[in-house]
Amino acid sequence: MTPPADTDRLVTEPAKDSGHGRSPYERDRARVLHSAAFRRLAAKTQVHTAGTDDFLRTRLTHSLEVAQIAREMGARLGCDPDVVDTAGLAHDLGHPPFGHNGEVALDALAAGCGGFEGNAQTLRVLTRLEAKVIAGDGTSAGLNLTRASLDAVSKYPWARRPGRRKFGVYADDLPVFDWLRAATPAGDRRCLEAQVMDWADDVAYSVHDVEDGIHGGYVALGPLLADADERAALCADVAATYSGESPADLGEVLLDLLADPVLAPLAGYDASHRAQAALKATTSVLTGRFVSAAVEATTARHGPGPHRRYAADLVVPRRVRARCALLKGIALRYVMRRPGARERYEQQRQILTELVAVLVDRAPDGLDEVFAPLWRAAGDDAARLRVVVDQVASLTDPAALAWHARLAGGGGVGPHS
Template identity: 35%
Template sequence: MASLGLLAPYAQDVRSSRGRRIAEDASPIRRPYARDRDRILHATAFRRLNHRPQVFIYHEGDHFRSRLTHSLEVAQIARSIARALRVDEDLTEAVALAHDLGHPPFGHAGERALDAAIADAGGFDHNAQSLRVVTKLERIYADFDGLNLTWETLEGLVKHNGPLRAEEAPIAEPILDYCATHDLELDSFASVEAQIAALADDIAYTAHDVDDGYRAGCFTFSELGRIPLAGRYLDELDAAYPGLEPARRLYELKRRLITAMVNDVLEETRKRLEHLPSQSADSVRAAKQAMVAFSGPMRTELDALHKFLFGRVYRHPRVMRIMGDAEDIVVELFERYARDPGALPPEWREEARGGDPRASARHVADFIAGQTDRYAIAEHRRLFDATPELR
């Protein structure tokens, strides 16, 4: 990354970091945010993202995105934006890589199932679960549970989509529980670096859901071309490369969509940063609006594209049928583990048998949330006579 002296004044300066919850000796070769990034990359929870889907189940094809490949794409886009804005690339990348660690098997279908299953124990939210993973559930270090990440990375993980304010929307119980002893200042914005990670997530999933959705047969180029943002670049490609084969046409479209979104974010963000009352990281956190954002016209075009993807990909009958079956798998696994803790692995049984029903339910949800798709399917086959094929 750039020398600290070359960082913009609104960047998060690692020298003013609030540090780690548990003090550690400094590394002689890596700055704190780089250590955070590396700890996330080496975490068990990060590896498990390889067999969790974005939209399509892992066995539907080797070329569809998983949560792991999505996270890597988000990190690449985020780092490019961070470099252009002269902010801390390591912190940006750490938040980008960690943002999906809390997703359970089968993505949002699994999240809905777990949220309903533990509604009386505070519910389930994947962002809150990401915090639990990096502060409690990842148990690989001798001196502490979790990864002992810096305050700024934890702040970014929890608030990358904006402040959490109870008067605007309920705050997930695990986040409130954690902040009771380690305050992440939920009512303020996160750093520019964390905000970049959030927009990079939007950019990545928009582009790759177009890619995956087309290759899955959810729509045609002709149908996609009716959406202004995509149609504009399809027309450009047809003019420059008439008769281009579909695979190249699709990739070139994705490239242009990503470039257009990144350039728009950079232009809009620079405008907003110019109007900060003071050019500092604290001023970013105290601002009345996000500093990293799409322009109004781009947001309008993206809304139209997302509406198209929602109807043609996320609510495609095949996707809905598979995710409905996947949701049933998670519900049945939870009910079985909760009723019979002996069905859990030995190291998970004792706490599931605890006297507090809320804590036991959360514990079972933690176990399921850590499963990959294929492990959840294997567990269901082990415990039940019939398991949906998810095809």
């Protein structure tokens, strides 16, 4: 029996543009880049609310940065650069309005249909919700990406299970998940491209969100060096949220990080042209170090390669991973948990709660032209709830606010009301 091919698509497509010589993976990258779901990332929150400052990152700019980092790292390891690029571009397509706060809210609201998780939603967007290819039975096949590209996007290749907060597939998406994992080793092992994308995501998140925090005036590294209690509190946050290291071990790494000369130019940041250049130089150096450390450690263990798919696992040195986690913790503690943030997060969760409630009550009225037919075709209340959650998750931050404003004013809810 011929094993499944990495270039297979769930729905077979006729060959086209053969003279142009584009690979299947180049086509995958183009499909993600030109998708509506990708465009909507421009108005979805990364850490700071989308649209509040022209300097700050959105989910779109973050995804572009992850793709660039992943492409460079993957190419150095021997991965197909378009596969890791596609994974980087696509990895956040399923994230809802209001960032991780929206994800938490929708998970609670979707308890009756299996919960909500941004990575599982990404698979759903790619294989079902995005409009590109229609299967023979008339249902949507989403972007109909190749098996290798879908596997590279699968950061958490398992269904929801006790003891694991993250997961990558909902129960009703298991058929396509089983198809894309058909040629993989047994168990939860991730392909190398998914591991590269995941580390690129961590690197971009940690370095760039601290950059945004410094520019916004929320992060000052100097006081950390002088205040042992504050360092301990930060390390406790990181141990509880991002790292398996103990707070004591993280404290040692934090002191080393704060003493790094590359951070010295950040003291007294004043947003001038010179200060922004110094800040950008620091983020560039840190990103390069994190990438090089993983490439060098991986090739030291597995040889020079080329490595792709399941030929190797990405190796990230322990202290390098701890440094990255500490930077993520700095963004968490001083940006996401800054004064006033809790009240804003509660308001965002209330907006999503009210939107889901009114759409459950009024559907299919109020749902847009994509989701209303899916609601009518749903077989039970759980399936109908999933359609409503899909609709709300697809909204940008401004759209969620606009839909909620129409609801609060007593008008209809939907794109044309």
